[in-house]
Amino acid sequence: MKAYYTWIDNLNTLFWTRVISSTTVDVKSLCAFRIVLGATLLTLYFPSFTWIAEVPKALFNPPIFSIANAFDELPGIVFFMTLDCMILLSLSCLTLGIKTRISTLIFAVLCIIGLSFNYSFGKIDHGYTLFYFTLLCMSFSGWGTQLALYPDKLTKYDSTIKSLSLLAVIIAFGMFTAGFSKALHWIDFDMTWNGFLRWYIDSYYGSGKKLYLASIVELLPPLVLEIFDYTAVLVELSPIFFLLHSGKAWRVWLMLICILHLAIVLFLNISFNLNFFAYLIFIDFSWLYNKLINISKLVLNTLLAFFSLYFLVRLYLIFSQQQMVTFFPGLRPKFDLYFDIIIWLVAIYLIINHLLVSKQNRLKEA
Numbered sequence: 001m002k003a004y005y006t007w008i009d010n011l012n013t014l015f016w017t018r019v020i021s022s023t024t025v026d027v028k029s030l031c032a033f034r035i036v037l038g039a040t041l042l043t044l045y046f047p048s049f050t051w052i053a054e055v056p057k058a059l060f061n062p063p064i065f066s067i068a069n070a071f072d073e074l075p076g077i078v079f080f081m082t083l084d085c086m087i088l089l090s091l092s093c094l095t096l097g098i099k100t101r102i103s104t105l106i107f108a109v110l111c112i113i114g115l116s117f118n119y120s121f122g123k124i125d126h127g128y129t130l131f132y133f134t135l136l137c138m139s140f141s142g143w144g145t146q147l148a149l150y151p152d153k154l155t156k157y158d159s160t161i162k163s164l165s166l167l168a169v170i171i172a173f174g175m176f177t178a179g180f181s182k183a184l185h186w187i188d189f190d191m192t193w194n195g196f197l198r199w200y201i202d203s204y205y206g207s208g209k210k211l212y213l214a215s216i217v218e219l220l221p222p223l224v225l226e227i228f229d230y231t232a233v234l235v236e237l238s239p240i241f242f243l244l245h246s247g248k249a250w251r252v253w254l255m256l257i258c259i260l261h262l263a264i265v266l267f268l269n270i271s272f273n274l275n276f277f278a279y280l281i282f283i284d285f286s287w288l289y290n291k292l293i294n295i296s297k298l299v300l301n302t303l304l305a306f307f308s309l310y311f312l313v314r315l316y317l318i319f320s321q322q323q324m325v326t327f328f329p330g331l332r333p334k335f336d337l338y339f340d341i342i343i344w345l346v347a348i349y350l351i352i353n354h355l356l357v358s359k360q361n362r363l364k365e366a
Contacts, residue, residue: 038095100144179236209269
């Protein structure tokens with residue numbers, strides 16, 4: 001029995017050693033990426049829940065295991081305005097590096113509370129799950145120790161290595177569960193039934209999502225559609241193997257999943273935009289850190305002034321119950337998808353660039 005426990009312990013040690021070697025990123029890179037994440041959320045994907053107060057209270061029917069289930073009825077506008085203001089404040093602190101650890105945790109918890117009400121009307125969206133796992137893992141990564149107005153002090157709970165390796169395993173496990181459920185139905189070698197096409201029909205005819213390449217799907221031959229099924233399943237089932245192989249292989253898989261997300265946007269108009277942050281956290285942003293650390297005081301003060309102005313604009317939008325896109329009539333249905341295409345193209349470029357730079361560095365060392 002002792003030998004068995006020793007074998008399990010050695011296997012566990014080997015597993016995490018391989019994961020750590022594949023996911024190592026400098027804490028300076030994480031600090032720079034924190035600013036990218038915060039700025040992107042503030043400008044493009046700011047989470048807002050004020051609109052929920054306008055939903056008829058008769059529709060409020062939260063799941064049993066939900067924070068919203070603790071409420072007898074849907075809260076009023078003051079509750080959701082307060083929630084949005086606190087989200088704005090915590091996200092701003094996260095971006096600027098003001099007690100980043102606690103700011104990240106508060107932001108994640110507040111968003112989860114808001115989503116619990118968002119999902120209390122009969123539809124649950126799992127597209128944000130990975131993003132909030134990313135925030136929870138990064139809270140203890142040390143990404144608030146540099147490039148911060150009020151830097152965090154390292155504690156015994158902070159570990160860049162453990163945070164990144166845990167996030168990578170969560171990504172791999174989450175993708176495996178998604179791929180496994182698809183594999184049970186999509187890998188059937190039956191050209192008369194297609195999982196991708198079923199999603200397409202629901203999206204195109206059920207939800208009216210007809211942008212970009214959606215209109216050409218029905219023109220594709222069955223063999224191509226079947227290849228779509230198998231490709232999606234293989235990409236989602238395989239991350240753990242790439243992760244255990246090497247850091248280069250892990251980044252290659254990250255590139256593949258970004259390409260898959262881009263294809264989903266183009267063909268199905270389905271958005272998983274916040275997953276962008278979970279994938280790019282493993283890319284080296286030290287070059288951005290070097291640029292930001294050397295920024296002049298004049299430029300820094302100018303940026304802080306613009307940030308303060310933008311903060312006030314966001315507050316106005318919260319209290320006036322408006323979104324940025326309301327200033328551009330007709331843009332709302334397409335707004336997210338336009339930027340989704342851009343961010344996935346940017347993600348693919350950054351990963352390819354990371355792989356090329358890493359290869360050049362290895363050649364120089366050799």
